[in-house]
Amino acid sequence: MTKILLIDDDVELTDMLADYLKQENFTPTIAHDGEEGVDEALSDAYSMVILDVMMPKMGGTEVLKRVRQKSTVPVLMLTAKGDDTDRILGLELGADDYVPKPCTPRELTARIRAILRRVSPALPDSPEVIHVGLLEIYPENRHVTWDGTPVVLTSTEFNLLKVLARHAGQPVSKNDLSLMVLDRPMARFDRNIDVHMSSLRQKLPLLPGERSCIQTVYKHGYQLIRE
Incomplete structure (x- = not known):
């Protein structure tokens, strides 16, 4: 089962998303603060990271910056609806995509699957250079x-x-x-x-x-x- 890391301080939201991801045959792990999230993201244990922009202590952009210094793990940012500044900054720092909050679990799962398809195509790519x-x-x-x-x-x-x-x-x-x-x-x-x-x-x-x-x-x- 594909392991997904959720980094968000919203306990209620992450619990809901984790339950939904389990139903979709993913294995979610939750980190409720940025420092824990960085450590988990750099453990090479996850196929993808879902990262909230707005968090206390260490915000999502700082988490992303630290992760990108050492890892190319796919990152999907959760941003405030209509906040183009956070979206563009996240993309510039190396996020693969973003989803505006509030979002439905179904929408988030669809975006996760799309990114994972791009990283690991169902059919092997051509060995040609x-x-x-x-x-x-x-x-x-x-x-x-x-x-x-x-x-x-x-x-x-x-x-x-x-x-x-x-x-x-x-x-x-x-x-x-x-x-x-x-x-x-x-x-x-x-x-x-x-x-x-x-x-x-x-x-x-x-x-x-x-x-x-x-x-x-x-x-x-x-x-x-x-x-």
């Missing part, structure tokens, strides 16, 4: 190198880069990226893809002339340069 210039992507073990040097990416960043690499030299629309990477069409004012792409650009070395290998193609989306 994708080469684009100095970039090499190994889909089977989800490994990326640039000129032989490993590049550490979150699961969402890896999936974005893989899609762009398989369409290298051609623009891919934001909506297509959202469908292929986030398993849902892009909503109005949705900045998920833009924020993940910004983070991905920062992690990839620049091309000669201080150019990013990922170009924004006006009105068409994003394109990985084939050089």
